[in-house]
Amino acid sequence: MKILSIQSSVAYGHVGNSAAVFPLQRIGVEVLPVYTVHFSNHTGYGAWRGPLLAPEDVREVITGIEERGVLGEIDAVLSGYQGGEGIGDVILDAVARVKAANPEAVYSCDPVMGNAKSGCFVAPAIPVLLRDRVVPAANIIAPNQFELGFLTRTEPRTLEETLASADLARAMGPRTVLVTSVERPDRAEDTIEMMAVNDEGAWLVTTPYLPLKANGSGDVTAALFTAHYLRSGSAAEALAATTSSVFDLLTTTWESGQRELQLVESQEYYAHPRLQFEVRRVR
Template sequence: MKSVLSIQSHVAYGYVGNRAAVFPLQRLGFDVTAVNTVQFSNHTGYGQWTGQVFSAEHIADVVDGVAARGGLEGCDAVLSGYMGEAGLGQVIVETAARVKAANPRALYCCDPVMGDVGRGFFVRPGLPEFIRAHAVPAADVITPNQFELEYLADRPIVTLEDALAATAAVRARGPRLVLVTSLTHAAVPADRIEMLVDGPDGARVVETPRLPLDPPPSGAGDATAALFLAHLLTTGDPAQALEAAAAAIFAVFETTRDRGSRELQLIAAQDRLVAPPRRFASRPVR
């Protein structure tokens, strides 16, 4: 059984951060150690929430406790999401280095949670700069959305060629693989959406229908990053991981639409996470 250390946000109500990542990983057969960077009542997209961001010292203390139980040596991957603030981000990057020192084959998958199209940045000042300068170069895999990729590469994305130039620029700074979890460009119809993976063996895109979800459920990127990492660890093949993640998150979106919810319906869709009813073939683009 493979294991993942997942360090990201937690909400009591709804499905974002670890609440969106841990269950899919477990349902796919992974043992998950979850460390929560925040505890909020609900995700911030509601406009009101309660709770707090945990301090860097608190997270470091929790990680040290996990390490004392031997919980870092057996990790096959570290998955990070919402970091809270730069000091906490430094603890996460150092934790990934500790895991990789104990297991040189372990991966660090960084979901650079910073913002989104339409919302802009929604994290504390200084965190985007920390992610770009420190977390991304330390990662083996990063999973930005289009807005985050534009920031990391410091260039707008209008065409597929722009997206490929952006992923190449980011990969040149350290990560082996870049998964763009949501991509639209001039050649994508309004009722479709793409995901793109770029790595040393080339780049591929997969296209799925864009379902009418209003408002779009938060946490989709968190779940997609977890699904991609799970299938990458299982198959070792970025193309297979891309197709499997796209099929699974589409199945979750369908269930969410059918239930009329603004929260990802991960529990209701759990069997479809494992065996999605629809598959989508990827195609090479570089």
């Protein structure tokens, strides 16, 4: 399997491609990483150095890959945080080029905008770009509950409302929706849930809630789910494997006392998921 991953890169820590590439490689996926920024560290520190790459430069890298004749071998395009509108155009163009070379290829988009606690933390034009142009071109999307609400102009809270919002998102274009954080009011205390919805049904998994802010964990989640789903064809199996790996990554990070994801230290959890959580069919 080959995945073209168009995301940010940091030298210190793990977000964007610096979070997604190694777990994918550890499960045997060939990754072609294309960087949209190359920063010293993620922006959550409040200070960073390094360049935001111009859309034309990102496009040049993708054109160079195309000139090697390998776009037909790519099974999926993966994208996450988009720093500017121009990068969105480059990603959509790359998706079109890959699908022209391989009609079976899919586009998996993590529509990063914000969360319920912080609100939107991207440029004002980005959520609209994602909703109106990027998400309709995707086959798989991985929003959190807050992002799902923005995309569908809803405010999902209950399980039924979240399912309905996922169906609205699927009507926009993507047939598979991974809701990476379902925080319904009637869930068990100190838990959080993740849900996958596709044409075959909907599945929910519940894990303990870990009180840490783990930058990059969403990037790992979207990457692993995409790869497992493409391999198995089963949203339930992909949800089970991804949840297991990410939970153990977060537990290892929490126990370390470190701010950054313990990505390398957790590598066996990607290669051999423990599958310790029950995945329940909810529709």
